Amino acid sequence: MLDLRSQEWLEPFLLSVGALIVALLLFGAFMMLQGIPPLELYSALYIGSFGTRISIENSLTLAAPILLAALCTLIAARVGLLVMGGEGAIVLGGLGAVLVGVALPLSSPLLGSLLCLLAGALFGGLWIAMAGGLKRVRGVNETISTLLLNYIAIAILNHLISGPIRDFSQTLKAQSWSIPSYFMMPNIPGWSVHWGILIGILVCVLLHVLLRHTTFGFSMDVVGGNNRAAQMAGLPITSIVVISCFLGGAAAGLAGAIEVVAVHGAASESLVVGFGYTGILVAFLARQKPLAVIFFALLMGGIAASGGLLQRRFDVPYAATAVLQGMIFLCVLASSALSGRILPERKSK
Amino acid sequence: MxxxxxxxxxxxxxxxxxxxxxxxxxxxxxxxxxxxxxxxxxxxxxxxxxxxxxxxxxxxxxxxxxxxxxxxxxxxxxxxxxxxxxxxxxxxxxxxxxxxxxxxxxxxxxxxxxxxxxxxxxxxxxxxxxxxxxxxxxxYMEEPHYLCGIAAGMMTKTGKIGFIGSKPLFFIFNNCNGFTLGARSVKPNATCQVVITGDWDNPVKEAETVNALVDQGVDVIVANVDSPKVAIETAERRGILSCGYHTDLSALAPKGFLTGAEWNWSKAGEFIESWRNGKPYPNLQRGGFSNNMVTLSAFGKSVPKEVQDAVLKAREGFVNDSFKLYKGPLKDNQGNEVLAAGREISNSDNAFKVNVKFLVEGAIGSTGLK
Amino acid sequence: MTEAGELGWWGVLFAIFAGAIRVSTPYLLVSLGETITEKSGRTNLGLEGTLVLGAMCAFATSVITGSPWLGVLAAGVAGASLGLLHALICNLPRVNDIAVGIALFLLGVGLAFYFGKPFIEPRATMLTGISLGFWSDHPAIRSGLEVNPLFFLGLLLAIFLQWSLINTKWGLYLRMAGESEDAARAVGRSVQSVRTYATVFGGFISGLGGASLSLFYPGNWNEGLSSGQGLMAIALVIFARWNPVRCFYASLLFGGASAIGPALQSVGINQGYYLINAAPYVFTLGLLIYSSSASYRLAGAPSELSLSR
Known part of the structure; x- marks a missing residue:
């Protein structure tokens, strides 16, 4: 039994890691063509991601929102939907955190932070749940609708921060009112890293339990695997899809709320930096396994973090990291073709 | 490169x-x-x-x-x-x-x-x-914008100039006011159409805005966006005049470029020199032409001598601080009096400028600032 | 109409109309490319990357060679290469075409920004517009009606594709591959090769959309050039029901919606511009909600298409 399980996760893991190595080699070759020696490149990638304490802090800070945004795509994928709305849910989550944080007449820092985070999750959740509902009720393609919702969310954010909820005392940047400073989440003691990464890991573990050990998690997989089977089993498909979308959106919304509560204290265009799109990549890398998301989010955070050092050392355009990410993504997808062929089939059943 | x-x-x-x-x-x-x-x-x-x-x-x-x-x-x-x-x-x-x-x-x-x-x-x-x-x-970029406005006011045939802003921020509106005031100082009935695109960088929207302004008869524009390249090239293609912003953009519009408002960030070099030699340095430095914090781009080929002279003369006013940008009588574009006759705002009065929430008379648009 | 040169409220309408033509070309070309790809039963969601890479290649080629039409060709070739990559990876078993699209979106944009950096500053020779404003002596109307040659190319292509989908052998194979893999196999056609051709062709056309952005309108290369036009075009395909001529109408509608904001602001209507500028997105979503249905498959939707399932 235990063996079977290890095979279930070991093969996808090996495939992803293998694909990763191939992508890194390809990237090395790509940069070598520009005259950058591979060893220096890999050393800079390492130093810039996990090679020094400051780099580790950088990577962890970046990994937190990427991790939560990945869950947005991942949870919906479990019920067979391809959601690309992490970016919009992050924005809505940030807005939710600000609106509640500003309105709350609370003096308890911990409760205040928590309620801001919950509000962010709620806003993000409802935003993506909308796409799930539209899919079920009107058959609107969720990939397209969530992409559109990203642009709409950004327009709502910009509209609100340029007038209705604008803090006019901030003169050089359009941003919203700030939440009270005592609602701001502190760093992990001894580190220049906020709690976001630990919250994200906790959410992944909870999700792992939900997906694997609950009836709801099982019914999600049934819906995702085969709608007709789910129908015959009498599962409430619409509710399951909408709730799953809600959970996914809530994770991304939480990412936005954490950016507000731990970094900015207010909502602004700084919420829109592409974490949602990197999250999609991580969800695919992790092959829909929440625990694998932790590993790959850290990895992508590391790559993003090392981008700065690549620029400074080799004077390459910042897009070098996007090229690397694209290569990794393609290699991982292509490696799916090998699934089921790496580890020997178990004959004893 | x-x-x-x-x-x-x-x-x-x-x-x-x-x-x-x-x-x-x-x-x-x-x-x-x-x-x-x-x-x-x-x-x-x-x-x-x-x-x-x-x-x-x-x-x-x-x-x-x-x-x-x-x-x-x-x-x-x-x-x-x-x-x-x-x-x-x-x-x-x-x-x-x-x-x-x-x-x-x-x-x-x-x-x-x-x-x-x-x-x-x-x-x-x-x-x-x-x-x-x-x-x-x-x-203080409103100072060179005033000078651009003078050039624009003297060169416009329709009496309509256009200001394209990115974000609704005070310094953008100060620039807009400077541009409008400059134009109206030489052409009192000139108007300035103000469009805020909402983004620092959105080439399609900027080009679309220039086109819409040209359709409204605007024949000189300045664009306060991250990269005014598209706006200036579009203006050139539609055969109207343009002023630059940020850095020297004259190469982008050989025919229609008038002049432009430029930052002088190399001041930072002076601060760094003082700091590393243990000499005093300012923690806060603002300023315009009088302390060389801003500059004016070289004139485009199409700018006649008398326009250049008028602009350079006005520049002297900022350099020796004899000219004040905001001075009474000054009305906003809603008809409210901002400054009574005889009142002057010092060019270094940052508090006043940060609180500019109005557009001056002749500017068509609104700031949305409260 | 108080002063010479002013078009007033007519100017607003004119700006929206002229804007529809100006802005619509990339939407048109990308949605045509995607229609062909999707008709074969594959979705290429990476056309935003194709568009951006096409724009960069077109601009760079025009800078280097001085010939904008060589640039257009380069854009097509770049798009076709990304299409080929998409097709080859999707031909492998158990590979999700939508995910490959997202990956190519990332890679295309990444490569374009990477190699495009030295080309942000230079100026390129632009495509010359085709003048349609000869009937007017109003300068604004004349210069506003300098129409993108690629717009006409897109229009002709839309009509041609519409016709050939129905009337040619290749159109039949294409639709067969999209409708039923078994039927296509039954007539001895390799579904994979049909889809490969369709994706490469779709990539080529979409790449031309990029050339339209960088060599005509707005006629520049920088990293903010495409604000999601490639993604929106894919939504347009669904709205246009996989019909090339309807793609043309949909693109015009969309281009017009994008021109509303600047046109209104140019006459001093300044309220809520962020919301007005989001009009194309809200509009597309509204149309999708209105025109989709949960109970039946959309008319025209290829049944092998994962996107429409």
Whole structure:
């Protein structure tokens, strides 16, 4: 039994890691063509991601929102939907955190932070749940609708921060009112890293339990695997899809709320930096396994973090990291073709 | 691009040969080399805001014992703080120049943590109590916009000029007011159509805006967006005149370019020199033509002598501070009196300018500021 | 109409109309490319990357060679290469075409920004517009009706594709591959090779959309050039029901919606511009909600298409 399980996760893991190595080699070759020696490149990638304490802090800070945004795509994928709305849910989550944080007449820092985070999750959740509902009720393609919702969310954010909820005392940047400073989440003691990464890991573990050990998690997989089977089993498909979308959106919304509560204290265009799109990549890398998301989010955070050092050392355009990410993504997808062929089939059943 | 690139890769190779990550820092101190790290929010060769800083960075790099490192596309998030810290710890940067407004809170955090490092920010947000190793500086761009306005007012045939703004921020509206006031100082019934695109960088919308303005009879524009390249090229294609912003854009519109408002960020070089030689330096520096914080682009070929003379004469007024941009009688575009006759606002009255929430008479549009 | 040169409220309508033509070309070309790809039963969601890479290649080629039409060709070739990559990876078993699209979106944009950096500053020779304003002596109307040659190319292509989908052998194979893999196999056609051709062709056409952005309107290369036009065009395909001529109408509608904001602001209507500028997105979503249905498959939707399942 235990063996079977290890095979279930070991093969996808090996495939992803293998694909990763191939992508890194390809990237090395790509940069070598520009005259950058591979060893220096890999050393800079390492130093810039996990090679020094400051780099580790950088990577962890970046990994937190990427991790939560990945869950947005991942949870919906479990019920067979391809959601690309992490970016919009992050924005809505940030807005939710600000609106509640500003309105709350609370003096308890911990409760205040928590309620801001919950509000962010709620806003993000409802935003993506909308796409799930539209899919079920009107058959609107969720990939397209969530992409559109990203642009709409950004327009709502910009509209609100340029007038209705604008803090006019901030003169050089359009941003919203700030939440009270005592609602701001502190760093992990001894580190220049906020709690976001630990919250994200906790959410992944909870999700792992939900997906694997609950009836709801099982019914999600049934819906995702085969709608007709789910129908015959009498599962409430619409509710399951909408709730799953809600959970996914809530994770991304939480990412936005954490950016507000731990970094900015207010909502602004700084919420829109592409974490949602990197999250999609991580969800695919992790092959829909929440625990694998932790590993790959850290990895992508590391790559993003090392981008700065690549620029400074080799004077390459910042897009070098996007090229690397694209290569990794393609290699991982292509490696799916090998699934089921790496580890020997178990004959004893 | 190519040649500079080779130079930089060369020095990068040297760094790596050093091996240990802290060796560069020791090396830097031993030779008293100052390593300056520039952070940009977008690409530095954008013919716009970032380029205006990149030009300054290259001037600063030519000072003796100065080494330049640069990082682009640094968002205004915790990533900015990490990037600066990474420059300090891994590359041994002694001076950090943050070019984007939103870097300021992160600069404050780090200035406390690294008292030996100088932090320079293009935003003039420093206030009493902030760390002494942080500097904020910024030019009054409404002054060169006034001069652009004079050129525009003298050159417009329809009496309609256009101002394209990116974000609804006070300095954008000050620039707009300067541009309008300048035009109306030479053509009292000129009007200035104001369009806010809402984005720092959205080429299609900027081009669309220029086209819509031309359709409304506007024949001179200035664009206060991150990179005015598209707006100016579109204006040139539609056969109207344009003024520049941020950096020298005259090459973009050989026919229609009048002149432009430019920052002079290379002032940072002076601060860095004073700081490393232990001399006093300002923590907060604002200013216009009078202290060389802003400059005017060279005139385009189509600008007649009398227009050039009028503009240069007005410039003298700012240089010797005999001319005030905001002076009574001044009405806003709602007809309300802003300044009674005889009242003058000092050109260095930052508090007044930060609180500009109105557009002057003749500007068509609204700020939306409260 | 108080002063010479002013078009007033007519100017607003004119700006929206002229804007529809100006802005619509990339939407048109990308949606045509995607229609062909999707008709074969594959979705290429990476056309935003194709568009951006096409724009960069077109601009760079025009800068280097001085010939904008060589640039257009380069854009097509770049798009076709990304299409080929998409097709080859999707031909492998168990590979999700939508995910490959997202990956190519990332890679295309990454490569374009990487190699496009030295080309942000230079100026390129632009495509010359085709003048349709000869009937008017109003300068604004004349210069506003300098129409993108690629717009006409797109229009002709839309009509041609519409016709050939129905009337040619290749159109039949294409539709067969999209409708039923078994039927296509039954007539001895390799579904994979049909889809490969369709994706490469779709990539080529979409790449031309990029050339329209960088060599005509707005006629520039920088990193903010495409604000999601490639993604929106894919939504347009669904709205246009996989019909090339309807793609043309949909693109015009969309281009017009994008021109509303600047046109209104140019006459001093300044309220809520962020919301007005989001009009194309809200509009597309509204149309999708209105025109989709949960109970039946959309008319025209290829049944092998994962996107429409």
């Amino acid at each position: 190519i040649s500079r690139r080779n130079v930089l890769t060369g020095s990068a190779g040297l760094l790596l040969a050093g091996g240990s990550i802290f060796s560069d820092r020791v090396l830097a101190q031993g030779k008293k080399t100052t390593t300056v790290g520039f952070l940009y929010a977008a690409t530095r060769n954008d013919y716009g805001f970032n380029q205006s800083f990149a030009v300054a960075a290259r001037r600063i790099a030519q000072l003796p014992n100065m080494k330049l490192i640069e990082q682009e596309r640094v968002p205004e998030t915790a990533q900015a703080e990490r990037a600066m810290e990474s420059m300090i710890q891994i590359d041994g940067a002694n001076v950090i120049v943050g070019t984007s407004f939103g870097y300021w809170p992160f600069i404050l955090n780090l200035a406390k943590k690294y008292p030996d490092v100088l932090f320079v920010h293009g935003g003039a947000l420093w206030k009493d109590g902030d760390p002494k190793n942080a500097i904020g500086f910024r030019g």
